[in-house]
Structures are given as structure tokens and as C-alpha cells.
Amino acid sequence: MSTPVPQPVLQVENLRIQFPGPGGSFEQGAVTALEGLNFELSAGQVLGLVGESGSGKSAAALALLGLHRGTGARVGGAVRLHRDGAPVTDINTVDNAQLRKLRGPELAMVFQEPLTSLDPYRTVGAQIAAVHRLHHGSSRAVARERTAEALDRVGIDPATRYGAYPHQFSGGMRQRALIAMALVLRPRVLVADEPTTALDVTVQAQILDLLDELRAETGMGLVLISHDLGVVAGIADEVLVLRRGEAVEHGPVGRVLATPTHDYTRRLLAAVPRIDAPLTPAQIPSVEADPVDDVLLRTEKLTVRYPRGASRSASIHALDQVDLEIRRGESLGIVGESGSGKTTLGRALVRLLDPTEGRVLYRGQDIGAWHGQQLRRSRRDLQMVFQDPASSLNPRRSIGDSVAEPLRVTGVRDSRQLRSRAGGLLERVGLGAELYDRYPHQLSGGQRQRAAIARALILEPQLVVCDEPVSALDVTTQAQVVALLAELRADFDLTLVFIAHDLAVVRQVSDRIAVMRRGEIVETLTAASLAEAAHPYTRSLLDAVPIPDPVAAREQRRARIPAA
Incomplete structure (x- = not known):
């Protein structure tokens, strides 16, 4: 047959x-x-x-x-x-x-960014039901029934989530809701x-x-x-x-x-990025021979709580009693799902937010107690590269001006010196001098991220926290930025904290990897021993790469x- x-x-x-x-x-x-x-x-x-x-x-x-x-x-x-x-x-x-x-x-379509595809003023269930009624002329009761079936099929409980708004859904749940919206018409x-x-x-x-x-x-x-x-x-x-x-x-x-x-x-x-790719000396420089007590930055029982709703007594633990050591010259990867506390930890390390409890010690000193000149000095030593350079670069300033701005804030006024320093760094991160006077919207995503890295380096910091710096880039651009960070780490004697949700990417640039879940560090391993991870959560991350x-x-x- x-x-x-x-x-x-x-x-x-x-x-x-x-x-x-x-x-x-x-x-x-x-x-x-x-x-x-x-x-x-x-x-x-x-x-x-x-x-x-x-x-x-x-x-x-x-x-x-x-x-x-x-x-x-x-x-x-x-x-x-x-x-x-x-x-x-x-x-x-x-x-x-x-x-x-x-x-x-x-024909139906599921778009890349569900938050911009869903109406923030209408419940998710109502939006899906409206699509069914529009195309089938069905009654409200029938549309609600079909919507509940579609939500259930994509793993969303219609009994508790039908009347929820998009902002009350996680990124993954919003994407599931868009799939349900497409499925309700059975394309x-x-x-x-x-x-x-x-x-x-x-x-x-x-x-x-x-x-x-x-x-x-x-x-x-x-x-x-x-x-x-x-x-x-x-x-x-x-x-x-x-x-x-x-x-x-x-x-x-x-x-x-x-x-x-x-x-x-x-x-x-x-x-x-492959989780089974061989580790080269260039990717994983040996730091195990360094003195253990050569700690650049340490957290002690670091806790950050955010209020929940109108009640001041209820709160969410974004970080819960985190103890962490970052050694001078190493690259520490921090990995975990959304909501695990990665970004909160990164911001606390450079004092972009203050902890609810606990301390961050830089060279043995509590940065939470710094004020005035001492605090300004910490801004030079501790820098951050954010996930979305388009929102962290001023759209009304040229790329060169944005890179030079930290120098200007510290008192450098000579325009030739500013242009020379910023232009030199732009060249170093792979952006030609002709891009100095262009604006962020005239650059690609990878170019904007390189500019953001240059701005973080302009004050010659000791430690740079990179928060999801490649998550929105295509794989070739992502590989280029990861390779650039490895080169800059060696050239500038940097200590790096590299935050990401993808273990394969983190493994490429890290000496050690701290795995976060629900505000806690559940496991810390060397990159070479990642395959031997013992915690079930780390194993689930590995299995999903x-x-x-x-x-x-x-x-x-x-x-x-x-x-x-």
C-alpha cells in the first residue's frame, strides 16, 4: 500500500x-x-x-x-x-x-513580543473570546467556552486566569495566551x-x-x-x-x-552556543591557583524584599540571604529563570539598589555605608551593562557623547580629550570612528550593545556586571559580543559578572557559575564541572538548552x- x-x-x-x-x-x-x-x-x-x-x-x-x-x-x-x-x-x-x-x-500568527500584542486594559480571556466572536459570530457563552478550551489546551487554567490581565502573566504565559488566541479559530x-x-x-x-x-x-x-x-x-x-x-x-x-x-x-x-562544546584556555582561564582570599567583592546574607500590593506587611523576597564571593580577575556567571533574582543581585552589587538586609563588601568595605566622594568612587570601580542598550542610551545624544558622558560627569571638560578617549574605546569594541556621531537608532542591536560596553569601560572600572547583554541578539552577534567580553576582560584586567538565563552562553565566558532559583543560590560550580551538576534545578536548565x-x-x- x-x-x-x-x-x-x-x-x-x-x-x-x-x-x-x-x-x-x-x-x-x-x-x-x-x-x-x-x-x-x-x-x-x-x-x-x-x-x-x-x-x-x-x-x-x-x-x-x-x-x-x-x-x-x-x-x-x-x-x-x-x-x-x-x-x-x-x-x-x-x-x-x-x-x-x-x-x-x-492563517494565524504568533508575534515575538506578546506584551505589545495584547491589550493591557482588557482581560486575556475577553480578548481571546472577542476574536472568536468576530470571526464566527458566536454568542458570548459559546465564545467563552471555546476560549476556556483553548486556554486549557496551552496549559493556562481558565478557572483562575480567564479574568487576569496581561501584566499579571509571566512572559511565557503571555506567549501561551497568544497561541491560545490563534488556536481558538483552529487555523x-x-x-x-x-x-x-x-x-x-x-x-x-x-x-x-x-x-x-x-x-x-x-x-x-x-x-x-x-x-x-x-x-x-x-x-x-x-x-x-x-x-x-x-x-x-x-x-x-x-x-x-x-x-x-x-x-x-x-x-x-x-x-x-553548545553545552557540550570543549572548553579552551581562552574561554576558561585558570583562576584556581589564585589565593582564595583575593576577594574583590563579597555579599553577606544579602536580602532584597519588594512590597506586594497595598499591604506594607506583605512582601516578595527577590533575594534571600545570598552569600557570594567574587574573586579579582575572574568571570562569574549567574544563571536562572526570570524571577530568580539575577537582575536584582546584579543591581545590588553595583549599588543601583540598596538591600533590605545584609551587606555588599567591596575590598572589605560596606558599599551601603558609602556617601559623597566615596560613593562617587564606587561608581568608577563598579559598572553595569544593561540588557537593552536601546533604552539605556540617550536617543537624543550621539553614540560618542553617550560613551563620553561618564567622563564628563567626573569633571573632564576638554572636548578633544573626551572625543579621543571615547573614540578610542569605540574602536576597541569594534565600532569604527565614523559611528561616533551617529545616534542609537542608526545602529544595529549588536552595535548598540558594543557602545554600551564601551561606556561602561570609559572610567576604567574594576568590576563590570553584564545583565543579559546578549539575550535579544541573534546567535552570530551574540557570539561576537561574548568573544569581545572575553578579550576586554584580559586587556583591561576586568572582573566580570555575566548574568543570563542560558547555561550554554554563560559557560562560554565563566570560570564559575552560580545558579539562582527564587532568590537563592542553589548551586555554584566551575564551568568545567557543569555537566556534574547535582541540583535538580540546574539539571532542568541543562536539559532545556x-x-x-x-x-x-x-x-x-x-x-x-x-x-x-
Whole structure:
């Protein structure tokens, strides 16, 4: 008996997207975001669309649902929906009324940032129910029933969460809510645009597992967009690699990831942080021979509590009795899920917030007791690089001025000296002198992060806390920033605290790793002994790290979900 041939549900043919140049002109300065994209998606199939930032992935995703209409973009080619193996509709040629009817029941999308996709003034349940009523004309009771079923299917308890607002959900729960909103209409094709970016590795694994289960159950086709080949390895049937708007490789996931034919695909694979990668002396300089008592900074029973609600007596322990030592010259990784206390600890280390109890000792002195000149000196010695450089760089100041600002605050007024010092540091972090007078919006995410690192170094600090400095970057840019931090650590004799939720990334830059959970440090290990972690929580973080090997990734998933 012959195996039935999979029927296509979506066909993309010669898709081309252009954005106008200055003044809305396509004749001069126009940008081609996508050129000649072709693929077919069958029912129940998963296509991984992979590439760096700027490769055209998100532009393609929006085009699949006709979301470039009214934006001024020029879209060519065809996006055909199929039914029973035959094309019935071209998204690029239907009128707006028809297109609105297709979005939801035929094509649905899960966006990268759920907080901006959900109305903060309406409950999550009401928003999902409204979508069902809009497309099906159902009663409130029926819409509520279907919404409750969808929420339950994605792992959200409708009895307690139907009436909750988006801000009352964690990042992972908001993403699940968006998936429920898409599922309530039972689409034939689901487009998921970077649905796990900046999520914890454990939550990321849960979202990917959920999408795979839903695909298997409903038979919908899934287009999964990501910059990380490790993310798509365990779920995709086929992979299409985009570079600068063009497809450079397309084929079965096993073939593409095992024997890539294009150098760009090989570079993407090489940039994926792996938990089993060999440790080199450059990555893990030996500090074990240093005197144990050479401690630069120490915390003693560090506790930070935040008030809960209107009651002053109720509080949340963001940090609970944390004892930690950071040795001079080492790189200490701090890892844990969102809400584990990582960022609170990082801010307390550089006195951007004061502890409720306990102390932070820098060179044996309690920085909480510092005032005046002594406190200003601590600002020179203890610096921080924040997660989002776009929000930490002044949009009205040039990059050079932002980097030089700490010097200006300390009393340096000579403009030539300021420009020389800041320009030299920009060069050192890999930004050319021509970027000195540009503004943050004119730089890529990786360039802005390099500028933020330069600003942290301008005062020649002793310790730099890096709070999730690569979580929102694509894997190649992430690898470049991680390598840069390792170089700067050696060149400037820095002590680093590197905070992240991904153990594979932390392992690349750390001598020791402290694992945090619910405000406590549950385990501290050397990078070399990470595989021997004993605590169940650390093991769960290790088991959730994406693996860019389809066979190993699927084995990893089966280990997480034995019944799958």
C-alpha cells in the first residue's frame, strides 16, 4: 500500500518585498527585504525559517498574512492557500474584506513580543473570546467556552486566569495566551515569529514542545521563524536559511544541519552556543591557583524584599540571604529563570539598589555605608551593562557623547580629550570612528550593545556586571559580543559578572557559575564541572538548552516529555 502524498496548504512563489527609500521613493534608496522566496508547506509540516537579524525573516512572516498592506511596502509574487491540494486563494490579490476573513480561520500568527500584542486594559480571556466572536459570530457563552478550551489546551487554567490581565502573566504565559488566541479559530497555517526570543530556556522548551504537540494534534502547518538553528532542530521537518533577503539553503532539517552546503549556514551553526562544546584556555582561564582570599567583592546574607500590593506587611523576597564571593580577575556567571533574582543581585552589587538586609563588601568595605566622594568612587570601580542598550542610551545624544558622558560627569571638560578617549574605546569594541556621531537608532542591536560596553569601560572600572547583554541578539552577534567580553576582560584586567538565563552562553565566558532559583543560590560550580551538576534545578536548565542536532534534540524532547 502506497504512502499518501502530503497535500500542500500553503505555497509561496517568487515572493519579493521592497521598502521605499527617503521620501517614499522606490527609485532611489529603496530596500529589498526579500527576493524570490519559494517554498511549500504541507498539512502537519513544520518549516523552520532561519537567519540573522535583517535577513528578511519577519518581513516574510508578515507577507504570509498580507500584513504589509497599507505600510507603503511593495510586495510581489504569490502566497497561495491550498485546499485539497489545489490553490484557492492568493493572499496578494484578494481584497481587504476577503483578507480579513482569511486571517484567523486560515492563517494565524504568533508575534515575538506578546506584551505589545495584547491589550493591557482588557482581560486575556475577553480578548481571546472577542476574536472568536468576530470571526464566527458566536454568542458570548459559546465564545467563552471555546476560549476556556483553548486556554486549557496551552496549559493556562481558565478557572483562575480567564479574568487576569496581561501584566499579571509571566512572559511565557503571555506567549501561551497568544497561541491560545490563534488556536481558538483552529487555523490551517500558524506562523510563529521568534516566539521564544528572550524567554528562559526552560520556558522556551515548553513553548516549542507545545507548538509541536498542537501541530501533531490539529494537522496545521507551522512556519517557525528563528535566528537560532538550535531552536528549530528539534521541531522542524524542513529548514530554509535566509541571508540578506535571499534563500541560501533549503532542505530536510537532518540534511541541512548535518551537512550544510552554504558557508553562511555553517557559520550560523558554529555560532550556536553548545553545552557540550570543549572548553579552551581562552574561554576558561585558570583562576584556581589564585589565593582564595583575593576577594574583590563579597555579599553577606544579602536580602532584597519588594512590597506586594497595598499591604506594607506583605512582601516578595527577590533575594534571600545570598552569600557570594567574587574573586579579582575572574568571570562569574549567574544563571536562572526570570524571577530568580539575577537582575536584582546584579543591581545590588553595583549599588543601583540598596538591600533590605545584609551587606555588599567591596575590598572589605560596606558599599551601603558609602556617601559623597566615596560613593562617587564606587561608581568608577563598579559598572553595569544593561540588557537593552536601546533604552539605556540617550536617543537624543550621539553614540560618542553617550560613551563620553561618564567622563564628563567626573569633571573632564576638554572636548578633544573626551572625543579621543571615547573614540578610542569605540574602536576597541569594534565600532569604527565614523559611528561616533551617529545616534542609537542608526545602529544595529549588536552595535548598540558594543557602545554600551564601551561606556561602561570609559572610567576604567574594576568590576563590570553584564545583565543579559546578549539575550535579544541573534546567535552570530551574540557570539561576537561574548568573544569581545572575553578579550576586554584580559586587556583591561576586568572582573566580570555575566548574568543570563542560558547555561550554554554563560559557560562560554565563566570560570564559575552560580545558579539562582527564587532568590537563592542553589548551586555554584566551575564551568568545567557543569555537566556534574547535582541540583535538580540546574539539571532542568541543562536539559532545556537547545541542541543544533535534530536527532539529539528529539531525544532531548522525549526525555522531557516521556509520553510524547
